[in-house]
Amino acid sequence: MSVEVERKFLCSADTLKTLEEIGAVCVGQRQFLDQYFDTPKFDLTLKDMWLRNRKGCWELKCPTPVDRTEETSGEQSKAAALCTRYKEITNLPEIQTRVREVVKDVCERRETSSSQEDEESWLSKINLVCFAAFTTVRRSFTLEEEGVQIDLDQADFGYHVGEIEVLVPEGGDVQSALEKIERTARKLGELKRVEGKMNVYLKRNHPEHYAKLLSEHVL
Ligand SMILES: Cc1ncc(C[n+]2csc(CCOP(=O)(O)OP(=O)(O)OP(=O)(O)O)c2C)c(N)n1
8 A cells, every 4th residue: 555645736838848847757648547436425535535447447545644743844834735645545355345434334235245246246235336437648757856756637528737746655754755746846836736637527527516525625
């Protein structure tokens, strides 16, 4: 399990040039479809848990506690507030356990005892349905001196966003990741906070749920 520390930024016409100027190296372009799942009542996302299938692989992003002692100055805490950090779980049995913990009432009603379950059966037993699906074209860059990855994403619903990202192994140094991201953002001349793809997707496709996530301070 690792923790993804990430800061999103607005891509402009100059972003590619700036990336080149600061020495970022393009490491490729790929395209993927993300399908996000939740119960019809959105039990997972209301707990800030994001279950998705990307290219046949399951991933669950869960909140991870923020250790405020990591931040020793006001500047550091401002920089940290611009970043998100989520635990990334990719092991399917562990994902299933975590998801069941949240939606256990639903599970108890629907589940039958079966040790071998295929993909559709675990989803339908826990009453999970796809609430968002979109394709992203992603160009990825690395900035070796900082050890960060920079992704430029173009979603098929007409939204562009950049991300500066560091994957921290569990128990690793989150503060150092925040500092690397902050330095990279400064090099990019990028200090503003922007919305992620999911925020924009939900606003357009599930406005009531989006409003609820805002009012519950999930987004
Ligand atoms: C700015 C911001 N972004 C996401 C969230 C929560 N959230 C909403 S959807 C969501 C899941 C998707 O996360 P994100 O990193 O935005 O997607 P993507 O860049 O495609 O995944 P990657 O390839 O990096 O793994 C999260 C964590 C938040 N609270 N604030």
